Amino acid sequence: KQEVTQIPAALSVPEGENLVLNCSFTDSAIYNLQWFRQDPGKGLTSLLLIQSSQREQTSGRLNASLDKSSGRSTLYIAASQPGDSATYLCAAPSQGGSEKLVFGKGTKLTVNP
Amino acid sequence: DAGVIQSPRHEVTEMGQEVTLRCKPISGHDYLFWYRQTMMRGLELLIYFNNNVPIDDSGMPEDRFSAKMPNASFSTLKIQPSEPRDSAVYFCASRPPTGFASTDTQYFGPGTRLTVL
Numbered sequence: 001k002q003e004v005t006q007i008p009a010a011l012s013v014p015e016g017e018n019l020v021l022n023c024s025f026t027d028s029a030i031y032n033l034q035w036f037r038q039d040p041g042k043g044l045t046s047l048l049l050i051q052s053s054q055r056e057q058t059s060g061r062l063n064a065s066l067d068k069s070s071g072r073s074t075l076y077i078a079a080s081q082p083g084d085s086a087t088y089l090c091a092a093p094s095q096g097g098s099e100k101l102v103f104g105k106g107t108k109l110t111v112n113p
Numbered sequence: 114d115a116g117v118i119q120s121p122r123h124e125v126t127e128m129g130q131e132v133t134l135r136c137k138p139i140s141g142h143d144y145l146f147w148y149r150q151t152m153m154r155g156l157e158l159l160i161y162f163n164n165n166v167p168i169d170d171s172g173m174p175e176d177r178f179s180a181k182m183p184n185a186s187f188s189t190l191k192i193q194p195s196e197p198r199d200s201a202v203y204f205c206a207s208r209p210p211t212g213f214a215s216t217d218t219q220y221f222g223p224g225t226r227l228t229v230l
Contacts, residue, residue, distance in 0.1 A: 034218055043117070043204055043221035044156075089156065099144060099208070100169060101219065105155040 002027040002094045006104035013080055014112050021075040021107045023090035028068045030093050035064050035075050038087045038106065047088075048075070080111045117222035119205050125228045131193040134225045137186055138207030146219060147180055147190050148204040156204070162188065195229045202226050 003026045013019050025033070031052045036044040048064040050057045050073070056065045063076040073090055087106040094100040118137040126132055138145050146161040160170040165182045173180070177196070182188040192199055206219040 032217060036221075041224075043223045044206075044219075045221070046218040049218050099161065099163070099211075100158055102158075103156040 002030075002092055002102045004090060004092050004102050004104040006088075006090060006107050008107060009105065010108040010110075012110040012112065015080060015082060017080050017111075018076070018078050019080055019109070021077070021088050021090075021109070023073040023075070023104055025071050025073070025090075025092040025102075027092070027095070028071050029095075030068065032093070033064075033066050033073050034091045034101070035062075035073075036089045036091060036103075038089060040086075044089065077109075080109075082111050082113050085109055085111050117205055117207055117220055119203075119222035119225050121225060122223065123226045123228075125230065126195055127230050128196055129194045130229075131191065132195045132199075132227060132229075134190040134203050134205075134227070136188045136190070136205030136222060138188070138205070139220055140186070141209065142207035142220070143185070143210045144208035144219075145182060145188050146206040146208070147188070148206065150202045150204060150224070151200075159190070192227075195227075197229045200227055200229050 005024045007022050034049045035047045037047050038044045048057045050064055050066040061078040066073045087108045089103050089106040091101040091103045094102050120135045143164050147159040148156050150156045159172045160180045162182045180190045202224045204221050204224045206221045208219045
């Protein structure tokens, strides 16, 4: 059974700092992994999707990496801004190529001006 | 596109009442997912459909919960009778057909916040 864990649960940083959010998963037979952002009172928005054949995926100041062998993914945010404040969730398929996603509980990020 | 549409956005009801949540997926998407989010348990998948057919309902907590998708543009999640422990935010999400690798992601609606008193 796939389990997804995110550490830390909350993180507070000053504006401009580079930071890393961590995600670990138990079943490494996955074909992709996704990172989502959730703003208070809103739904989830997809940020990055990494295919199993890739090791990294980049979008603007965001970079996500995937290491299937160790069951880990990281989301790197460069030069953080107050607008980056949100909860970040990672999600892995419950079984290999399943459409079912298992979500971590998220990391709540606060970027202070 | 308007994105995934959910209604109502907020629902307050009393224990024992029937609750119906509604979802309109993005046009052209053939997968539809219902999730529940609570502080304690996080985001949990309840059920998902493909081409209007329920594929996996193993996450539905009990017989009080039911979901239907009568056509490609509408789905409902019904709770009857509702209980206080059903209080949560319920999300609907849709996804394009498999094979569009760059768009394998799910698109979430804004959610329905349900409070059962």
